Amino acid sequence: MTVLITGGAGYIGSITTRLIRSTGRAVVVLDTLENGHKAAVGDAPFVQGDIADSQLVEQVCKEHGVDEVVHFAAYKAVGESMENPSKYFQNNVTGSQKLFEALQKCGVNRVVFSSTAAVYGTPTRVPVRESDTLNCESVYAETKLMIEKTLGWYSKVSSMKSVVLRYFNAAGATEDSTLGEDWRHSQNLIPHVMKATLGHAPTLKVFGDDFPTPDGTGVRDYIHVEDLARAHIAALDYLKASGESITCNVGTGFGTSVMQIIEATERVTGKKVPFEIVGRRAGDPAECYADASLIHHTFGWSPEKSLEDIIASAYAWHSSHPLGHDS
Numbered sequence: 479m480t481v482l483i484t485g486g487a488g489y490i491g492s493i494t495t496r497l498i499r500s501t502g503r504a505v506v507v508l509d510t511l512e513n514g515h516k517a518a519v520g521d522a523p524f525v526q527g528d529i530a531d532s533q534l535v536e537q538v539c540k541e542h543g544v545d546e547v548v549h550f551a552a553y554k555a556v557g558e559s560m561e562n563p564s565k566y567f568q569n570n571v572t573g574s575q576k577l578f579e580a581l582q583k584c585g586v587n588r589v590v591f592s593s594t595a596a597v598y599g600t601p602t603r604v605p606v607r608e609s610d611t612l613n614c615e616s617v618y619a620e621t622k623l624m625i626e627k628t629l630g631w632y633s634k635v636s637s638m639k640s641v642v643l644r645y646f647n648a649a650g651a652t653e654d655s656t657l658g659e660d661w662r663h664s665q666n667l668i669p670h671v672m673k674a675t676l677g678h679a680p681t682l683k684v685f686g687d688d689f690p691t692p693d694g695t696g697v698r699d700y701i702h703v704e705d706l707a708r709a710h711i712a713a714l715d716y717l718k719a720s721g722e723s724i725t726c727n728v729g730t731g732f733g734t735s736v737m738q739i740i741e742a743t744e745r746v747t748g749k750k751v752p753f754e755i756v757g758r759r760a761g762d763p764a765e766c767y768a769d770a771s772l773i774h775h776t777f778g779w780s781p782e783k784s785l786e787d788i789i790a791s792a793y794a795w796h797s798s799h800p801l802g803h804d805s
């Protein structure tokens with residue numbers, strides 16, 4: 479029983495790879511290392527390559543006895559996707575379709591797919607349910623939805639079964655501070671908060687405080703990356719037990735504002751977070767947080783880590799790894 483993990487050298491991919499291995503499953507990581515880091519893979523079996531290289535994927539599946547897949551590999555910079563759409567459609571969508579074609583040839587029929595809450599765009603209501611309107615507001619989000627739909631058709635016309643996990647805001651680092659996000663390549667809030675707190679940026683820019691939210695700043699559902707990794711294990715177990723294809727939100731079900739993140743960071747670290755209020759960022763909804771009841775009822779999964787765990791683990795990681803895995 480070997481799990482092929484595409485994009486397993488990335489932030490969420492590397493943390494999930496480590497957890498999958500701890501359950502006794504064999505793995506093989508496929509990553510171009512374009513954005514991922516070899517150090518994050520540790521001693522896991524690794525192949526440097528592209529999901530679009532069908533011959534390589536088939537060779538890896540045969541050589542390693544792959545029978546299930548966790549598919550992370552993708553470009554995920556929302557802003558870049560709007561400036562260079564073809565790069566995103568080619569890499570994310572065409573690459574995934576080539577991957578699935580190779581898996582079909584090898585008879586690999588269980589896929590867990592890394593999708594995103596961004597497919598909801600500005601939610602029509604919060605908490606967001608899987609059946610709510612899908613309203614992609616970026617090319618990045620659209621590529622993720624196109625891959626979801628591709629998997630949906632494979633479920634209908636072949637024996638491939640998939641679990642689509644729509645991540646809300648993944649954050650934090652491993653408790654031992656050995657794996658985490660690289661703030662040099664991230665646009666996300668928590669790395670930017672840590673950068674300002676640790677003096678690697680003059681201030682945190684808060685994108686707007688005039689939203690219709692309790693304190694005027696944006697509200698999101700921050701889920702600890704280790705809780706997110708556990709959701710992938712639950713999805714693999716579910717498919718192994720012949721579960722039908724399903725799409726699930728992965729979040730805590732709670733919304734937290736930017737100001738609340740700042741306050742929690744000051745409380746947990748004992749340091750001031752220098753920040754300034756600037757204009758809103760294009761495309762930012764006021765609120766987006768999950769209704770996570772489906773994943774709980776289907777897999778029995780629930781988040782176990784708190785917001786303080788997210789902040790403390792992120793702070794410890796960034797303090798010791800200001801240059802990510804190049805530190």
Ligand code: WQD
Pocket residue numbers: 554556593594595596645646647648665666667668670682683684685686695696697698736759762
């Ligand atoms: C969170 C909140 C910002 C940075 C994005 C992608 C989504 C997914 C997760 C991949 C918002 C505010 C942020 C900063 C700020 N990625 N903010 N100053 O936009 O909810 O989701 O990351 O799947 O696809 O869209 O996350 O961390 O960028 O922003 O004030 O320097 O923090 O306005 O309210 P987002 P984020």
